[in-house]
Amino acid sequence: MLSHRRAAFAAFVAIACAATTGVATASATVSAPVNVSVSATDDVFISQAAPATVYGDAEWMSVCVKTCNGKTDGERRALTAFKVSGIPAGATNVTMTLQVRSTRTTGTTVSAHKVTGAWSETGTSWNNRPAFGPALATRTGFTSGQVAALDVSKAFAGNGTYSFGLTASQGVVAVLYSSRTSGKGPTLKISYTPATGTPSPTSSPTSSPTATATATATPTSGPTAAPTTPPASPDGVCLPFDKPSASALRSYDKKVFAFYFPPYPLSIDNKDPAKDQYASWLNPLGSNGMYAAQGGHSRDRPLTRPVRGGDWRTADFEVEVRQAIAAGLDGFIYEHHTSASDQRFNQFPKMLAAARNVDPGFRIMLSPDFPTAKGATHDKVISDILLAKGHPSLYHLPDGTIPLAPFYPERQPPAWWDELRAKLAGKGMKTVLVPIFLDWQGSGKTEWNDHVAGYSSWGVRWQSSTEGYKRAGLEAAERGRFYMAPASLEDVRPRDKRYWEPSNSGTLRQSFVKADEGGAAMISLMTWNDYAESWVAPSVERGYAPMDLIAYYTTWFKTGKWPVVKRDALYYFHRSHHTDAPFDATKQTIGPIAVPYGDAAKNEVELVAFLKEPGVISIKQGSDVRTKEVTSAGMVSFKAPLKPGTTPVFELKRGGKLVQTVKSHTPIKESLVYQDLINHAGGGLTCRRPL
Missing domain, CATH: 2.60.120 (Jelly Rolls)
Structure with missing residues (x-):
C-alpha cells in the first residue's frame, strides 16, 4: 500500500503542478501499564x-x-x-x-x-x-x-x-x-x-518527553513571583478545558476518525527503543545506510515504551486506542490487507480486539486495500473484509450499513466496487462506499455519485488550500451525499525531497474550521501514524500537543460550541532551523528538501495559548521578545519570526506577575548537517497520559 500511495501522490503532484477523558479511561483500566517520564x-x-x-x-x-x-x-x-x-x-x-x-x-x-x-x-x-x-x-x-x-x-x-x-x-x-x-x-x-x-494520582510526572522537558518555573525577567510548573487539575484532567465524556461526544451526529497506517505501530519489533527499528530509521547510518543521503528514513517516532511480554501487539493497540479516546475521537479508519511478507499488515484482528477491550464504543472503519490491475478479482479483498464480519468494534452508519473507505479507489472503476459490494452482501455484509479520492475539492467525479454514500479525499497540506474542504462539503450536499473532510498537521517527506508549508498548526486548525463551514458530517485525520509523511499521534518530538489541539477542535466540531477554557496552558509549534539554513551537502547528498507548490515556506514560531482569563503572552528568543495582550478568555495563536541560535521561551503574565512559562524542547540551529523540516511541538499541562 505504501508504494501505491507514493505513486498515487506523485500522480497528484503532476496534476497539481499543471466516554471519558484520557485520564478517566486510564484509571478505569487498572490492569493497563502506566508510563511516566521525568x-x-x-x-x-x-x-x-x-x-x-x-x-x-x-x-x-x-x-x-x-x-x-x-x-x-x-x-x-x-x-x-x-x-x-x-x-x-x-x-x-x-x-x-x-x-x-x-x-x-x-x-x-x-x-x-x-x-x-x-x-x-x-x-x-x-x-x-x-x-x-x-x-x-x-x-x-x-x-x-x-x-x-x-x-x-x-x-x-x-x-x-x-x-x-x-x-x-x-x-x-x-x-x-x-x-x-x-x-x-x-x-x-x-x-x-x-x-x-488505586485512583489516578492527583499530580504526576508528565508522560510526554516533550512536555516534560519544556515545563519550567523560572521567571525570565522582572521582579515577578515564581510560578509553579504548569499544573494538572485536582482530578488529573490533561486538557485546558473540560472535555465531555466519550459517550456524550459520541451521541452527536458528527464524527471524527483518524486514518491508521499499519506499517507504523507503536512498536514494530518490541525491542529496546534505543535499538529498535524506529531508532534505526532516525539514524542516518541506520538500516545499513539505506537512508543516509536524506539524513534518515524519518524525523520522529511514537512515544517509547519498555519491552513488553505476552501479547504486546494487542497491548500496544490498546494504548493507541486510549490515546485516541482521550482526544475525543470516534475511532480509527484502518487501512487493511493481509500480507505474506509483512506481519505489520496482518494485525487487523488484534486492532479490533484492542478496541473492544478498551471501549466497545470506539469503532474501526474499514479502508480495504485492493488490487489495481484491470480485471482484478475481488477474492482477497472479500476475505480480508470478512475478518471483521460481526465484530462489535466494526463501525456502522446509522442505517446499519458498513462503510468502506478505500484510499485512491479511482484506480478501479465504480462498477468494480459495485460488484465487490454485491458479493459482500451475498455473504451477509451490507456495505456502502465512501471513497477517499486522491484529490477531490468539490468538482468532478460526478460519474461516482450513484455508487457512493459519501465523498472524501486524501486532502492537502497547506493552509490556504483548506478552503477547498468547504467547497467539497457544499458540493457533496448538492449531490445528496455526505462529506468526510480530511485534516492534517503537515506533510514532510525527506525521501522525496518535498514538504508543504503548514503554517505551524494553522493547516490543522483551519481544516476543522473549513470542514465545519462546508457542513462536513465527518473528519478524517490524515494520518494518525504515517511517520514517513504526516502524523498526529503522540510522538517523541511533539508530545501530546497536536492531540490536545485536536481534542479542542473535535469538541467544538461536534457540539457547535467553543469549549470554555478552565485552565491556562501554553503550547508551541516550530521548526528546528530556517527552511533555507545551510546543510552539509557532502552528507545530505539528495540535495535540498523544498516546497514543490502551495503556500511559500515560512520561518515562524507559534505559541498557541489557552487562557482562562485575559493576560499577556510572550515569545522570547534571546534578546528578541514579542508580546501580545489577550483581552478575553479562550484560545489564541501568536507567532513571531524564528530566530536561529536561540531556544524559544513562552510566558503568560497577569498583572505583571508570571503565571506560566514553557521552554521549547527544540533549540533553533543556525546551520545543520541534515534538514529537519517538521514542526516540533510541546507544552501543555502536567498530567497522567495513556503513554
Missing part, C-alpha cells in the same frame, strides 16, 4: 584533570575513563538528579529506566550508579564529589542523537529524589546532552501497574 532537575559533569573546576555552565556532560585524552588522571563522571512524584502506593511491575542522548556515536561502555551523597550542578567539582554506589546498569555503544537506556529499576523506592552517576570503563569520551542547553537532557522513565482500585 526530566532532570540537575545535571553536571566533573573532571579529575581539573579537580577544582565546577562545570555548571558547560553545554554537555562528559563521561570518560581514567586515561581520558591521554592523561594519567583524566577521568570524567556525570551526575543527574530527578524528582519523582505521583506514583501510587501499591504499584506493581515497576521499572525505572535512565534515558540519555549522546551527541556522538561511540563504542564507550558506561555504567549508571546510585549516588548517595549531596551535590549540585552549580557547586560540585571532582574535589567535593559525592559517593557512587555499585553499578545498577551498564551499556556499551551510543548513537548520535539517539536515546540510550539504562535499567535502574533496582534503585526504585517510591516517590522522592533520585540521583545517578555515570562512569565509563572503556572507550573514548561519551558526550551526552545537558538538559540546560539542549532540551534533550536526561530523563527518567517509570512504568508501573496500578494496584486494583
Whole structure:
C-alpha cells in the first residue's frame, strides 16, 4: 500500500503542478501499564584533570575513563538528579529506566550508579564529589542523537529524589546532552501497574518527553513571583478545558476518525527503543545506510515504551486506542490487507480486539486495500473484509450499513466496487462506499455519485488550500451525499525531497474550521501514524500537543460550541532551523528538501495559548521578545519570526506577575548537517497520559 500511495501522490503532484477523558479511561483500566517520564532537575559533569573546576555552565556532560585524552588522571563522571512524584502506593511491575542522548556515536561502555551523597550542578567539582554506589546498569555503544537506556529499576523506592552517576570503563569520551542547553537532557522513565482500585494520582510526572522537558518555573525577567510548573487539575484532567465524556461526544451526529497506517505501530519489533527499528530509521547510518543521503528514513517516532511480554501487539493497540479516546475521537479508519511478507499488515484482528477491550464504543472503519490491475478479482479483498464480519468494534452508519473507505479507489472503476459490494452482501455484509479520492475539492467525479454514500479525499497540506474542504462539503450536499473532510498537521517527506508549508498548526486548525463551514458530517485525520509523511499521534518530538489541539477542535466540531477554557496552558509549534539554513551537502547528498507548490515556506514560531482569563503572552528568543495582550478568555495563536541560535521561551503574565512559562524542547540551529523540516511541538499541562 505504501508504494501505491507514493505513486498515487506523485500522480497528484503532476496534476497539481499543471466516554471519558484520557485520564478517566486510564484509571478505569487498572490492569493497563502506566508510563511516566521525568526530566532532570540537575545535571553536571566533573573532571579529575581539573579537580577544582565546577562545570555548571558547560553545554554537555562528559563521561570518560581514567586515561581520558591521554592523561594519567583524566577521568570524567556525570551526575543527574530527578524528582519523582505521583506514583501510587501499591504499584506493581515497576521499572525505572535512565534515558540519555549522546551527541556522538561511540563504542564507550558506561555504567549508571546510585549516588548517595549531596551535590549540585552549580557547586560540585571532582574535589567535593559525592559517593557512587555499585553499578545498577551498564551499556556499551551510543548513537548520535539517539536515546540510550539504562535499567535502574533496582534503585526504585517510591516517590522522592533520585540521583545517578555515570562512569565509563572503556572507550573514548561519551558526550551526552545537558538538559540546560539542549532540551534533550536526561530523563527518567517509570512504568508501573496500578494496584486494583488505586485512583489516578492527583499530580504526576508528565508522560510526554516533550512536555516534560519544556515545563519550567523560572521567571525570565522582572521582579515577578515564581510560578509553579504548569499544573494538572485536582482530578488529573490533561486538557485546558473540560472535555465531555466519550459517550456524550459520541451521541452527536458528527464524527471524527483518524486514518491508521499499519506499517507504523507503536512498536514494530518490541525491542529496546534505543535499538529498535524506529531508532534505526532516525539514524542516518541506520538500516545499513539505506537512508543516509536524506539524513534518515524519518524525523520522529511514537512515544517509547519498555519491552513488553505476552501479547504486546494487542497491548500496544490498546494504548493507541486510549490515546485516541482521550482526544475525543470516534475511532480509527484502518487501512487493511493481509500480507505474506509483512506481519505489520496482518494485525487487523488484534486492532479490533484492542478496541473492544478498551471501549466497545470506539469503532474501526474499514479502508480495504485492493488490487489495481484491470480485471482484478475481488477474492482477497472479500476475505480480508470478512475478518471483521460481526465484530462489535466494526463501525456502522446509522442505517446499519458498513462503510468502506478505500484510499485512491479511482484506480478501479465504480462498477468494480459495485460488484465487490454485491458479493459482500451475498455473504451477509451490507456495505456502502465512501471513497477517499486522491484529490477531490468539490468538482468532478460526478460519474461516482450513484455508487457512493459519501465523498472524501486524501486532502492537502497547506493552509490556504483548506478552503477547498468547504467547497467539497457544499458540493457533496448538492449531490445528496455526505462529506468526510480530511485534516492534517503537515506533510514532510525527506525521501522525496518535498514538504508543504503548514503554517505551524494553522493547516490543522483551519481544516476543522473549513470542514465545519462546508457542513462536513465527518473528519478524517490524515494520518494518525504515517511517520514517513504526516502524523498526529503522540510522538517523541511533539508530545501530546497536536492531540490536545485536536481534542479542542473535535469538541467544538461536534457540539457547535467553543469549549470554555478552565485552565491556562501554553503550547508551541516550530521548526528546528530556517527552511533555507545551510546543510552539509557532502552528507545530505539528495540535495535540498523544498516546497514543490502551495503556500511559500515560512520561518515562524507559534505559541498557541489557552487562557482562562485575559493576560499577556510572550515569545522570547534571546534578546528578541514579542508580546501580545489577550483581552478575553479562550484560545489564541501568536507567532513571531524564528530566530536561529536561540531556544524559544513562552510566558503568560497577569498583572505583571508570571503565571506560566514553557521552554521549547527544540533549540533553533543556525546551520545543520541534515534538514529537519517538521514542526516540533510541546507544552501543555502536567498530567497522567495513556503513554
